[in-house]
Amino acid sequence: MEEEYIKLIFGLKLKQIRTEKNLSLFGLSKLTGLSKSYLNEIEKGKKFPKTDKIVILAEKLEVPYDQLVSLKLDKNLAPVGEILQSKILKEIPLELFGIQESTLIDIVANAPVKVNAFISTIIEIAQHYSFSRESFYLASVRSFQEANNNYFDDLEQQVLAFSRTYQVDLTQKISSQELEDILIEEFGYTINSEELTKHQELGNLRSIFVPKTKTLLLANQIDDAQRTFIYAKELAYHFLDIQDRLYTFSWIKFDNFDQVLNNFYASYFAGALMIPRATLTTQLKVLFEKETFQKDAFLQLMHRFNASPESFYQRLTNILPKDFNIQNLFFLRFTHKANSEKFHLTKELHLSHQHSPHANETNEHYCRRWVSLNVLETISKSDETHVFDLQISHYPEDDMQYLVLSSATKDPFKDNQYRSISVGLLLNKQLQKKVSFLGDPNIKTREVGVTCERCSIADCEVRKAAPIVLQKQQRDAKTAAVVQELVGKFG
Incomplete structure (x- = not known):
């Protein structure tokens, strides 16, 4: 476990035992001879006492030494311990949401019973609705998108930089062949469109990337728009220098939250490359100025790009809020x-x-x-x-x-x-x-x-x-x- 979590668990246990014995911090200080401020730091998880101090605490509180130093919490605080030991706070980049991990730890330390009730409620809801770790991470990514109005200018600028580096004309419809050439020539990819069809169990997968040999296995029933999206995501991983990534599309497993978030970044990059912001914004302005809805013009705009309807609608959620x-x-x-x-x-x-x-x-x-x-x-x-x-x-x-x-x-x-x-x-x-x-x-x-x-x-x-x-x-x-x-x- 992380050192700060060990400190926090010890502090939670000490505070719980003290309150059960109706002792104030002042009272525990008089009983043990340890300063009130020192005990307060321990209970907040900021300090971990040395062995001789733990012996004093155990003796004066009349609890076994082993019980006091054990990382096991009783049932009232067990959910808090589970959250801490699961390292879920480490896996989620809280800084994306403007949250410091130390802030959460302080909340737990200052109101463990209330926090425990909240955590227990979340766990119960998750179990009742089969809310998985995957669901939690996807919900976190959605919240991140919403917090940024689903527009990420740094990724938009990276797409423009990519187009200049590889001379991709964003005013023209991008083909899968153009991106395939870059993958092969610049990044040493091997493209295989036959292997996946030999395995019935992989019927729902569009692609698998094998990093050791840089082999990209593709389902042969995908259309050119889907192929272009897959290629664009692969290029995003390289151009954005993303190391921690997922290797299947659609993804079937992940090791940490960063992989889920990086998958979103690569998908956003792909959508912005296939459906350039400048072209889409210009055409939408023309469409919006009409007094009647021009269905044919809207469909022509959608088909102007080598992208699926889903990619097009997703791109609208980037462009409409921003432009x-x-x-x-x-x-x-x-x-x-x-x-x-x-x-x-x-x-x-x-x-x-x-x-x-x-x-x-x-x-x-x-x-x-x-x-x-x-x-x-x-x-x-x-x-x-x-x-x-x-x-x-x-x-x-x-x-x-x-x-x-x-x-x-x-x-x-x-x-x-x-x-x-x-x-x-x-x-x-x-x-x-x-x-x-x-x-x-x-x-x-x-x-x-x-x-x-x-x-x-x-x-x-x-x-x-x-x-x-x-x-x-x-x-x-x-x-x-x-x-x-x-x-x-x-x-």
Whole structure:
């Protein structure tokens, strides 16, 4: 264990034993002959006493020496010890969020019982909802993105530097061949597009990188846009000098948080390389100045880049907050199997605040009025390769409206599986200033909920479940009102 954690655990135990014996620091000081300030430093985890001092403490507090120096905590403080011994605080770069590890340790030392209750609650919630270490790290990365409005200028500048170094013309559509040449000529890569197909167990993987021989194994069913993204990520690892990285895409395991964060950096670099900021910003301005929504122009803009719809929508979440000051937005990715009633929200991002459409882990039914689900149902019943639609979604519960753009495509790696990607923009004065086509009568407006179980929309034609959560809330509210009335009557 880290030395400071050993100090902290000893301090927690000493404070717990002292308080159980109803001793103040002043009282323990008189009892042991050790100064109050010294004992205070020990309890805060800032100092670790020498053996002779521990002997005195054990003797005066009437506890065995071995018990006092043991790293084992009793059940009341065990969760705190588990967090410290897990080294999770070491794995998460707290400085990214402006947090010092020493600050957290001081909080634990000064209020261990309350902190323990909080940690126990988090652990219980995590267990109840199968919240894994992976989920925690991904949530941390999302929070990091949100804290920076999902725009990272240093990475944008690195992309420009890369284009100058390797003479990549960012005004033209980038091909996978162009990036493959750089990988082979500059970094000694060997590209193998046959091996992965020989292993049925690897059907969901797009690529594996073998660092020892610099061999990049690729799935042969990927299209050129996917191949370009994989190549761009590999180049990002080299150009950004990232050593601690993941070696599979999609990734299946990680050793620490830095690998997850570096995977995000490489993905951001790839998206910025494939969809250059200057070109996208210029074209979006033209699109936003139109009085009516130009669907064909929007789709042409999406297809102008050698990138998947998901990469394009992800890139919108970088550019809109920075270059258009449209910061109240969300990003959603759903998956759906044909002829199934199940829709899975597998990725989300919310900027500025937690918007209404968010993931639900209690098997509730997502609102069937969402355009994100409608495009999935449409493509699953057609032969089309890309279905696009947009709508203004109005949430009566919080009286907010969002312009939501959504694209659905087939999953190339799974039979009868589809995915939709959506970006929702909060309708406010800022959006009205930037987007002229909001008044287009051809854009339909629909009242929506989050899940059927929480939705108050009456006579919904696509409802999949009764509003049981909402009904319980209403019953509880009525009960509380009657109780309040009785308190007033007899009080």
